[in-house]
Amino acid sequence: MQNTAYQDRKSAADQKPTADTAVLLRIIKLALRYRVRVAFAVGATIAAAIFQLMIPPLLGSAVDNALGLLSGGGVVAEDARSALVRAALLLLGASVLRGVFTLLHNYNGEAIGHLLAYDLRLAFYGKLQNLSFSFHDRVHTGELITRGMLDLDGVRMFVNTGLLRLVLLTILIGFGAYLLISTDIWLGLLSLSFVPFVAWRSSIARLRLRTLWLTLQERMANLGQIMDENLTGIRVVRAFGAEPYEIEKYDAASEEAMAVAEERIKTRVSSTTVMSYAYFMSMGLVLWVGGLRVLDGTMTVGTLTVFLTFITILQAPVRQLGLLVNSIARASTCGSRLFDILDLEPTIDDRADAKPVELTEGKVRFDDVSFTYAGEGVLPVLHGVSFEVQRGKTLGIVGPPGSGKSTIAHLLPRYYDPSGGRISIDGQDIRDITLESLRQTVRVVQQDPFLFTASLENNIAYGDPWADDGMIQDAASAAQIDGFVGLLPDGYGTLVGERGVSLSGGQRQRVAIARATMLRSAVLIFDDSTAAIDAETEQRIRESLKPHMANCASIIISHRLGALRHADEIVFLEGGRIVERGTHDTLLAENGRYAALFALQNRDGDTDMALQGVAE
Amino acid sequence: MSSLSETERAAARPPRAVVGSQISMDEEMFGAVFDGGVIRRFLSYVRPYRRSIILALIAVLVFTGAQLSIPLIIRYAIDEAIVSDRADTFRLTIAIAVFGVVITINYAANYLQDRLVGLAGEHVIFDLRRAMFAHLQHVALSFMDKTEIGRMMSRLQGDVNSLQEFLENSITAFGDIVLLFGIVIIMLMLDFKLGLLTLSVVPTLLIVRVIWLPRARVAFRRARETNSITNGALAEGIHAVRTVQGMGRENVNFQLYDDKARENMLAHLRSAKFAQAMIPVVDTLTGAAMGIVIIVGGTQVLDSTLDIGVMVAFLFYVQRFFDPIRSLTIQYSVMQRAMASGQRIFEVLEVPLAISDKPDSIDPAVIDGDIAFNDVTFGYTKNQPILKGVNFEVKRGETVALVGPTGSGKTSITALLHRFYDVWDGAVTIDGHDVRDFAKASLGRHIAMVLQDPFLFTGTIFENICYRTASATREDVERAAKVVGAHDFIMQLPDGYETVLEQQGRNLSLGQRQLLSFARALVADAKILVLDEATANIDSYTERQIQTALSRLLKDRTGIVIAHRLATIRGADRIVVLQQGSIVETGTHDALIAQKGLYARLYALNYASFDDIPDDMLQEALSGPAQT
Ligand SMILES: Nc1ncnc2c1ncn2[C@@H]1O[C@H](COP(=O)(O)OP(=O)(O)OP(=O)(O)O)[C@@H](O)[C@H]1O
Numbered sequence A: 001m002q003n004t005a006y007q008d009r010k011s012a013a014d015q016k017p018t019a020d021t022a023v024l025l026r027i028i029k030l031a032l033r034y035r036v037r038v039a040f041a042v043g044a045t046i047a048a049a050i051f052q053l054m055i056p057p058l059l060g061s062a063v064d065n066a067l068g069l070l071s072g073g074g075v076v077a078e079d080a081r082s083a084l085v086r087a088a089l090l091l092l093g094a095s096v097l098r099g100v101f102t103l104l105h106n107y108n109g110e111a112i113g114h115l116l117a118y119d120l121r122l123a124f125y126g127k128l129q130n131l132s133f134s135f136h137d138r139v140h141t142g143e144l145i146t147r148g149m150l151d152l153d154g155v156r157m158f159v160n161t162g163l164l165r166l167v168l169l170t171i172l173i174g175f176g177a178y179l180l181i182s183t184d185i186w187l188g189l190l191s192l193s194f195v196p197f198v199a200w201r202s203s204i205a206r207l208r209l210r211t212l213w214l215t216l217q218e219r220m221a222n223l224g225q226i227m228d229e230n231l232t233g234i235r236v237v238r239a240f241g242a243e244p245y246e247i248e249k250y251d252a253a254s255e256e257a258m259a260v261a262e263e264r265i266k267t268r269v270s271s272t273t274v275m276s277y278a279y280f281m282s283m284g285l286v287l288w289v290g291g292l293r294v295l296d297g298t299m300t301v302g303t304l305t306v307f308l309t310f311i312t313i314l315q316a317p318v319r320q321l322g323l324l325v326n327s328i329a330r331a332s333t334c335g336s337r338l339f340d341i342l343d344l345e346p347t348i349d350d351r352a353d354a355k356p357v358e359l360t361e362g363k364v365r366f367d368d369v370s371f372t373y374a375g376e377g378v379l380p381v382l383h384g385v386s387f388e389v390q391r392g393k394t395l396g397i398v399g400p401p402g403s404g405k406s407t408i409a410h411l412l413p414r415y416y417d418p419s420g421g422r423i424s425i426d427g428q429d430i431r432d433i434t435l436e437s438l439r440q441t442v443r444v445v446q447q448d449p450f451l452f453t454a455s456l457e458n459n460i461a462y463g464d465p466w467a468d469d470g471m472i473q474d475a476a477s478a479a480q481i482d483g484f485v486g487l488l489p490d491g492y493g494t495l496v497g498e499r500g501v502s503l504s505g506g507q508r509q510r511v512a513i514a515r516a517t518m519l520r521s522a523v524l525i526f527d528d529s530t531a532a533i534d535a536e537t538e539q540r541i542r543e544s545l546k547p548h549m550a551n552c553a554s555i556i557i558s559h560r561l562g563a564l565r566h567a568d569e570i571v572f573l574e575g576g577r578i579v580e581r582g583t584h585d586t587l588l589a590e591n592g593r594y595a596a597l598f599a600l601q602n603r604d605g606d607t608d609m610a611l612q613g614v615a616e
Numbered sequence B: 001m002s003s004l005s006e007t008e009r010a011a012a013r014p015p016r017a018v019v020g021s022q023i024s025m026d027e028e029m030f031g032a033v034f035d036g037g038v039i040r041r042f043l044s045y046v047r048p049y050r051r052s053i054i055l056a057l058i059a060v061l062v063f064t065g066a067q068l069s070i071p072l073i074i075r076y077a078i079d080e081a082i083v084s085d086r087a088d089t090f091r092l093t094i095a096i097a098v099f100g101v102v103i104t105i106n107y108a109a110n111y112l113q114d115r116l117v118g119l120a121g122e123h124v125i126f127d128l129r130r131a132m133f134a135h136l137q138h139v140a141l142s143f144m145d146k147t148e149i150g151r152m153m154s155r156l157q158g159d160v161n162s163l164q165e166f167l168e169n170s171i172t173a174f175g176d177i178v179l180l181f182g183i184v185i186i187m188l189m190l191d192f193k194l195g196l197l198t199l200s201v202v203p204t205l206l207i208v209r210v211i212w213l214p215r216a217r218v219a220f221r222r223a224r225e226t227n228s229i230t231n232g233a234l235a236e237g238i239h240a241v242r243t244v245q246g247m248g249r250e251n252v253n254f255q256l257y258d259d260k261a262r263e264n265m266l267a268h269l270r271s272a273k274f275a276q277a278m279i280p281v282v283d284t285l286t287g288a289a290m291g292i293v294i295i296v297g298g299t300q301v302l303d304s305t306l307d308i309g310v311m312v313a314f315l316f317y318v319q320r321f322f323d324p325i326r327s328l329t330i331q332y333s334v335m336q337r338a339m340a341s342g343q344r345i346f347e348v349l350e351v352p353l354a355i356s357d358k359p360d361s362i363d364p365a366v367i368d369g370d371i372a373f374n375d376v377t378f379g380y381t382k383n384q385p386i387l388k389g390v391n392f393e394v395k396r397g398e399t400v401a402l403v404g405p406t407g408s409g410k411t412s413i414t415a416l417l418h419r420f421y422d423v424w425d426g427a428v429t430i431d432g433h434d435v436r437d438f439a440k441a442s443l444g445r446h447i448a449m450v451l452q453d454p455f456l457f458t459g460t461i462f463e464n465i466c467y468r469t470a471s472a473t474r475e476d477v478e479r480a481a482k483v484v485g486a487h488d489f490i491m492q493l494p495d496g497y498e499t500v501l502e503q504q505g506r507n508l509s510l511g512q513r514q515l516l517s518f519a520r521a522l523v524a525d526a527k528i529l530v531l532d533e534a535t536a537n538i539d540s541y542t543e544r545q546i547q548t549a550l551s552r553l554l555k556d557r558t559g560i561v562i563a564h565r566l567a568t569i570r571g572a573d574r575i576v577v578l579q580q581g582s583i584v585e586t587g588t589h590d591a592l593i594a595q596k597g598l599y600a601r602l603y604a605l606n607y608a609s610f611d612d613i614p615d616d617m618l619q620e621a622l623s624g625p626a627q628t
């Protein structure tokens, strides 16, 4: 499975080498938001390069001075001394300036990187918060976290280690080349003979590294996913004594990642070292050819020495080429992974002319709603579902697992859009309502609620971060969780472990109920939210929520029929179709599926009879 | 809804922050003191690769030697083979040949060094990560309960990576230090006085560092901290995205995240200032050192007390001398980071395995399945017992139901049976042996659990149902799926049993996930079966079908069943009723009903619709003792 994913990526990487530059250009464009700083950084880089280039000639002239003074003989010692002091001061000045400009170059490079990273972080976070459920269904959280952390870093570092270094190296190498060629064109060309080779090697290395980076990121993400799931599902792992199995699974993924990581190192090492080798070879060539020419008398020793000095200017830049190549390859990989996400648009968004909802009767209506989850070969989940429920009324939904109950709960706040039919609130199609106001109107107590690693109070107030303590306590007591909180030493300030591990199943559900009911919305959906709560506590919750329920349209999904007894309408969902509907009494009279279900739960019901009744 | 707009309210009071705000707690969990053993412990992970590392160190020496000798060869070539009277093509060719050999050695050493170090680094990193992962598999659950997974992941990924960076860097650093010493020695040998004079700038560097270091360290630490805070917030935003959207928290969260990200950015800008601040200092000192050589050396040359060649060599070496210092300065932050990371990694590795096998732990091939809780007292936090003197027995082949209000400790009992936690007092025994005497693997094999939260792994349905039971065949899996009534819906999925589940099975309904987790426990084929609300999210009809199929399976197994929907437990041999961590009633269904206690009350509320309950009973129920 991972292998095929790798292949897909690989071929994708091979097919569009241009996309590669497009990504880099896009990063540069983002960096250009800080135009002034970029200009400043580039200026500092150039200045740093210039002062760096000034130092060898200054040194040379200082030595020449000393030599010249020495051979000149007749010069006054005072003059000689002042010449030396002048040279020393110049050198000191150049060094200081080189240092200062290097600082400015590096600091600004880093700064732009961090500013850029800040922008990208916000964009990424904002995008993820707004992308629709259907996106989050498909993509593993670990994958997204990797992109938001590691890939973002790859892009950030590009500014300093890629972009500015490119400027620096171009100047250093370009200037060195200019000096060499202008001194002696043939020998100059000879001393630059390594450049085409290095260019060729580095472009190969860059492509290869890019592919490797892509693969590596993917395999590391896979490894991360295995670790993440292992830790999240730690109770399952322990319950099954599956530690050895998990380690085996980990090892397989780790070895896969390891193979690529090794490959990356080998590629990087062989390309960087061979570049240096090429450089030294051309130096050797210059020494040889130049030496022969000096021996021939067609060249002076002085010129050869100058040549060799100039070549040494190139040494450090050539060594850094490898890093540059690596940085570019990494940035283009990471950038494309990041932009992939940033370019997505939420499939569910406000229409251009969306308005806040106007509530009158508080009536929710499903008209012939059908729905299919995205994916290949997935069967439709809802078929022509219609119902109506208005303020003060309750709709009950029952049905076997997978019959589409939660899906109904997800369609109303537009977590997904129906593929057919129409959902409206007081006559307004929910697609014409702004998402914000729709979701304020419709609150869902999720079947599988997510609790935060935070205090109980912050968990309850999650939907209204400005709620005061009174509101929180009211909600908690309505959800019958206040008694439990009262027993805790830290009360509402007690920390709830990750995803609520430190709470019992029923406590978790009650926190979720408190969280949703605190918000006093016009439509309230309970998606099987008392499954882990005993009947007694459930009754109390229902009692205390009564005043609230009188003011909103509620939909209760439940398997415990006692909870639905007083619903104004109950629909029995099966295979995405409403197969029975009515009140408790009419449904019992109908003697169909609902009645059979009721019999199973009724203390007097003869269960086996009931079972047969349905089977027939 | 309140009439105030969000911004107005924001101005009045900051929002309750729930964006990755628990970081510090995690830091406190581990002992925060640095024990200095990081390097030592790290070295123990390097040891398996010591041959590579030693080879690499040799390569570094060779490489440094080659680097230092290249200028000498060039000088020789010019002086002896080109300029001197004895100059001729032959000498030149020899010189070039030597040069060729040296650069080839240089290349080979460089290649060898980078490759060996790179690969060894990669291996060490993978070893470390694996060691951590393996360690976490056996760390006490009570520790894991308090650990944020995101934080643990950042140790497993981020910290491990910065150690790798360190390893790669430390070899270059080693080369740098060798070079440094080489140069100092050569300079002092060439001309002791001039050498000393040149080196006189070094103490300045040390003084500057002493001032710089504490401040820089604070800045670096702050940058790292804000990093983990920001990443934690990002991770939380991703995990909780459904709740965030459902609760309409996007804007508030974005603001909160913005604050953290901005703080992170500012902290990094500050730390970058510190990191770069040393560069001009070093450069100035380089300039000063060269100035000294030129003025002092030059004067000596003029006085003919110094050879011009020596002065040239000095200038050359001064330049090279500060290069390593420069790169060591730059690497300082890498080392700092690596130290901190190493500390965090080894903290994880040092978390004691609170629950580990005894040396003489037992691992029977088969068990009978007699379970007993003897006076068990247990709690999660000190002084807050959750279970208080719990006593009950389940004989082999029996099925016992645990019933009680939410939070009464039912799940905790099953956790103790599997020794997820150790009891405070009393004992849990299986076949008369304390569970603490069993090997952990043995408990895993003999007890199959359906946990209250159905957790599924990314992977196919088939893989999920088999899970660790590698020997399970397709038939076994299908049989289990049929027992729990999952077969039909599985076959309707696009790829049947090969359908890939998304993370935590979220492309299935919760009931369907529960069925799969149920099937997974059946495939494990253990003597003891624990069902913790295994059918809570499943309708009674489907549940009834499961029970019919299950009753055959449970015949020769020991079962513990927990349910709030009391129909689920009608078939149990005995019912244990818990309230606030104590057993209040035990008996068969009929006996308990006759007793008219808590069970009878729960039962009445459970099965009857409101109207059927006598008023006094309802009143009693609604005014009964507070539930926890
Ligand atoms: N990991 C934990 N850390 C700290 N406290 C815990 C932990 N797990 C449970 N608790 C506390 O222990 C008590 C008993 O919890 P337990 O999960 O055993 O209840 P339960 O009977 O299974 O309830 P439910 O029916 O709601 O699932 C609760 O008050 C709960 O808050």
Ligand SMILES: Nc1ncnc2c1ncn2[C@@H]1O[C@H](COP(=O)(O)OP(=O)(O)OP(=O)(O)O)[C@@H](O)[C@H]1O
Pocket: A137, A373, A374, A375, A378, A381, A399, A400, A401, A402, A403, A404, A405, A406, A407, A408, A447, A528, B506, B507, B508, B509, B510, B511, B512, B537, B538
């Ligand atoms: N995100 C999703 N992607 C693809 N398919 C899904 C997704 N969520 C649910 N399904 C499928 O849609 C069908 C209906 O699911 P839904 O969650 O609505 O069932 P439900 O009636 O709530 O069941 P339960 O009682 O188990 O909660 C199921 O067959 C399920 O497998």
Ligand SMILES: [Mg+2]
Pocket: A405, A406, A407, A447, A527, A528, B509, B510, B511
């Ligand atoms: Mg559902």
Ligand SMILES: [Mg+2]
Pocket: A504, A505, A506, B410, B411, B412, B452, B532
């Ligand atoms: Mg429980």
